[in-house]
Amino acid sequence: MQSASVTPERPSGRLHRARALYRNVSKRRTAWLLLKDTVNSCIEYRILGLAAEAAFFTLLSVPPLLLSMIGLLGYVDDWTGTDTISSLQTNLLEASRTVLSDKGVNEIARPILDDVMQGGRPDVISIGFLFALWSGSRAVNVFIDTITVMYGLDGVRGIVKTRLVAFLLFIAALLIGSVALPLMVAGPDAVVRIVPWSTTVVQVLYWPVVIVLSIVFLTTLYHVSVPVRSPWVEDVPGALVALGMWVLGSFLLRIYLQNTVEGATIYGSLAAAVAVLLWIGVSAFAVLVGAAVNAAIDRVWPAAATAAARAANERLREAQVAEYVARAAAAREADPDDPDMPSEFPERWSRFLPPEDVTARLRTQVKSSQNAHKGGGEEPSGSAEK
Template sequence: MAWKLIKDTTNVCVEYRVTGLAAEVAFFTLMSVPPLLLCVAGTLGYLSQGVIAKLEADILRAASTFLSASSVHQTVQPLLNSVFSSGRPDLISIGFLLALWSGSRALYVFVDTVTIMYGLEDQRGIVHTRLLSLGLYIVALIVGTVIGPLVIAGPDQIVAWFPATADIVHVLYWPGAILLSVVFMTTLYHVAVPVRTAWKEDLPGAIVALLVFFVCSIFLRLYLVHSVEGPTVYGSLAAPVAVLLWIGVIALAVLIGAAMNAAIDRMWPTRETAQARAENEKAREEEAMEVMRRAEARRAATRNRAANPPPTEGEGESDIPAEYPERWADFLPHKDLRGRIQSKGDRRRRYPSPFEGEQQDEEGEQK
């Protein structure tokens, strides 16, 4: 049974191009990062002077570790002064709109792929899918803004912020992070399916996605350490390459988990998904029958035209009644033009003059 499940999951991944779709999700996700940074940069001017001074000092201190003093004073310092001088509402609005478009496009690919994997592509329209992906992206931004700094900072930074919770943080940090990841991915799978099912039905895919992410992360870390890390020609490309690869690994893991859930649902379907797939199959059959009926009607019309060809020009003249039959009785076709001219005098009717009868009577009396 386990081997059949693995085989079905692999077939689903191959059939629906999971690797290619993961690359598409990674591209659109990375494409949404610069607009978000522009949006954040536009809001920095609205912060208080104390916060701005601390941020500026931290950025200059970090820049001085890998840039020369002249570069920091000539490039970084003027740039920070222009950013922190005033707020930029134009950058905020434009950056936020661009980030919404590209980020929601990445989630649209994921939601649409999950729908197709389940065989329920006709259960949700494109407008509904687009709005759903937009809402998911906004929720992800809010959750990422709250939880992201805690995950990036790590347990040591949290302990530095809250010293009284040192023991609890060191014990519960990683189990809590894993639990939150499983809950988040399970909820994402649950919302992406067009029909409502039990939330626990999507747990296996979330667990598999987390395991795939851990395994791929180990190999990806080894690759990055031995390829782009350190003083090599690829050192300047390390950050964008690493970010793109990490996003691609996350997208691949999430899609593999969705494929696992779809394979489980095909082996042990729930009542809701089975009914929805049956409705889709019925709609496809009706559409196919309609196409066949139209094709048969076109073939019948073609056979009818072949069996009963339309009358030619000469054959149809006898069926058309003449408006004035006596007018066309002596008509000669244009090919016999000479005979028509010669017979013109014979066909012309001669009407007797009013004096012709009196002349004939006088001649009779003289005789």
């Protein structure tokens, strides 16, 4: 592996360095190194739990976002027309029946929609949209933090800057997703209905264009999440892996949902929400695995920028550790009458253990001491009787 302090002689990118470093290493061995590093990263950084966290915040942002967008229709009803608003309201009420009971739809969902869509509620628009922005950017922040830690660059970018980047990425994803997701779900037939003269072109180019745009978006997400700049194209492998895992995971999830959620199910009215949450979780998991692949590639064939940033981050940590050790030594010299207790005393660990653990260890120590004293006191009497 290339040292973090070594700068590549030729500016031809990571591909040349990979050939130079692994000229005598078999492709199977190199693939095994990347696979092992990726799996270790997924286990070490709790990819599954972080994907669940991102899925939760993403799902949490959907209802207020939809409600705020619906509230805008109260101001543009002259452009959209009453038929569009009534059709949208009917579809939303039908969708809410998959989560709420009939009583909940009639007493909660319908009055809210009537109030929002007919009256034009600025409070619903503003508060709902702000909450959606916070929740959605919080989900994106999970991706950015995880990718940064995978590269060993945690602490390089500040908290405020990280949240700002997450907010901007969420806005960009919102704008792109509002156009791309309906087209991906509807398929090429929906585009043909909009542009009837382009039937042949759409049928041929639709899915290639969708795949290319998805790869571009994922690569950009990985590229922006890393605190230091590296060539954009070097993040493409992770995007390819993430897209492949997303397709495979969505296929397997569809089979699972068909056998467990559809029809009579223990989830009842929550079946639709559970299905959406699982799909978002699978998508988040695929994105994080792709990030782990990119981080593994960077550790095996480090880029100059990330290697230098990691070296600087390690030097900063070493300086912090040295400062802490010096402070502890100064404290011991200032108070020499209070030496460290032996390791057998549980009080030594009182700073690191919860209070209940310290109490349990103290009681165990006291009981063992009492038993030792009792045993020592009985031996002389026994010997005297003899």
